[in-house]
Amino acid sequence: MKALILVGGFGTRLRPLTLTVPKPLVEFANKPMILHQIEALVKAGVKDIVLAVNYKPEVMVAVLKKYEEKFGITITFSVEEEPLGTAGPLALARDILGKDDTPFFVLNADVTCDYPFEAMRDFHNSHGNEGTILATKVEEPSKYGVIVTKPNSTKIDRFVEKPVEFVGNRINAGIYIFKPTILNRINLEPTSIEKQIFPAMAGDEQLHTFDLEGFWMDVGQPKDFLTGTCLYLSSVAKKTPHLLASPSEPFVHGGNVLIHPTAKIGDGCRIGPNVTIGPNVVIGKGARLQRCVIMEDAQIKEYALVKNTIVGWHCTVGRWTRLDGVSVLGDDVHVADEVYVYGALVLPHKSISANVTDPKIVM
Ligand code: GDD
Numbered sequence: 001m002k003a004l005i006l007v008g009g010f011g012t013r014l015r016p017l018t019l020t021v022p023k024p025l026v027e028f029a030n031k032p033m034i035l036h037q038i039e040a041l042v043k044a045g046v047k048d049i050v051l052a053v054n055y056k057p058e059v060m061v062a063v064l065k066k067y068e069e070k071f072g073i074t075i076t077f078s079v080e081e082e083p084l085g086t087a088g089p090l091a092l093a094r095d096i097l098g099k100d101d102t103p104f105f106v107l108n109a110d111v112t113c114d115y116p117f118e119a120m121r122d123f124h125n126s127h128g129n130e131g132t133i134l135a136t137k138v139e140e141p142s143k144y145g146v147i148v149t150k151p152n153s154t155k156i157d158r159f160v161e162k163p164v165e166f167v168g169n170r171i172n173a174g175i176y177i178f179k180p181t182i183l184n185r186i187n188l189e190p191t192s193i194e195k196q197i198f199p200a201m202a203g204d205e206q207l208h209t210f211d212l213e214g215f216w217m218d219v220g221q222p223k224d225f226l227t228g229t230c231l232y233l234s235s236v237a238k239k240t241p242h243l244l245a246s247p248s249e250p251f252v253h254g255g256n257v258l259i260h261p262t263a264k265i266g267d268g269c270r271i272g273p274n275v276t277i278g279p280n281v282v283i284g285k286g287a288r289l290q291r292c293v294i295m296e297d298a299q300i301k302e303y304a305l306v307k308n309t310i311v312g313w314h315c316t317v318g319r320w321t322r323l324d325g326v327s328v329l330g331d332d333v334h335v336a337d338e339v340y341v342y343g344a345l346v347l348p349h350k351s352i353s354a355n356v357t358d359p360k361i362v363m
């Protein structure tokens with residue numbers, strides 16, 4: 001089987017992390033975001049993966065090429081000269097996606113869930129129409145694409161991208177499977193799959209929806225990245241709890257803590273719930289970590305409090321310092337001792353030695 005991942009632009013909403021690393025390579029639960037998707041696709045039997053990007057992908061090529069051999073797959077980088085939107089990239093990859101008449105998956109790169117690829121494929125084959133959209137329910141649908149089905153049917157009646165008025169709360173989870181005939185609807189030009197292609201397919205009664213079970217999150221911005229991490233860890237706790245730190249560890253507080261084996265945890269720490277700690281991280285004694293992400297090579301010094309925060313690679317957080325309020329520290333940021341930081345987005349290589357009490361960008 002084949003798949004295309006819409007990797008897209010510069011990940012501006014995930015700055016400052018994406019100033020250093022392309023969004024798909026930012027680690028989510030200690031693994032590059034896109035690798036979660038690639039592994040799930042491989043598990044479902046996908047052999048041909050196209051990554052649709054609109055910038056020079058050298059860094060990604062270097063990181064991802066080794067997985068071709070490891071997984072026995074082909075990864076092709078399909079590079080746009082101008083951004084082609086969410087449908088145009090399918091036309092650009094026509095040679096691969098349309099090389100036979102088997103269906104292919106399309107994924108937004110920034111969504112996390114228990115990817116139900118096999119169940120989706122079976123459902124898609126059973127209805128025989130052109131496309132299937134994975135759907136989930138959310139409380140605040142206005143920032144997504146909303147799906148309205150025909151009565152007592154999985155057939156989509158209407159697809160409304162970013163509705164201004166409430167039309168429903170079942171939304172597009174950003175994962176699709178299509179017959180190659182969809183390629184006849186898409187020209188090689190900037191095109192929105194949500195605004196142009198889906199409404200036309202729904203009008204032709206060619207589009208169905210498949211409900212996702214379990215968690216889902218678009219992790220394209222820091223607040224949601226943290227929420228997505230919590231949801232993902234809860235799912236790991238249910239399915240593969242041995243991957244998490246044992247709740248009997250004296251420092252684990254409230255469960256759902258993922259710690260890389262090379263990380264060092266000081267005495268008397270209190271960590272959890274909902275914390276991920278990356279490779280070579282050092283946590284000083286008595287530190288308190290809750291609902292946060294600590295990336296590779298970071299150091300959290302004694303008695304610091306890190307909460308609702310993403311600490312980027314190679315950062316140091318001083319003693320008795322407190323971070324909160326969806327702060328994000330870019331690569332190699334240094335926060336002095338005894339400082340309070342609330343809601344700061346800190347650009348790479350900066351030092352902070354005074355309090356930041358209101359959300360702002362530190363540059
Ligand atoms: N290659 C390529 N080229 N990819 C693109 C382009 C482009 O020009 N524009 C966007 N993308 C990629 C993004 O990187 C992302 O992975 C995906 O397409 C969706 O774009 P977002 O910018 O993240 O869209 P969104 O989150 O506002 O809305 C989309 O996702 C929601 C689910 O998270 C829509 O598909 C909604 O309908 C959906 O509900």
Ligand code: MG
Nearest residue numbers: 108110218220
């Ligand atoms: Mg998104």
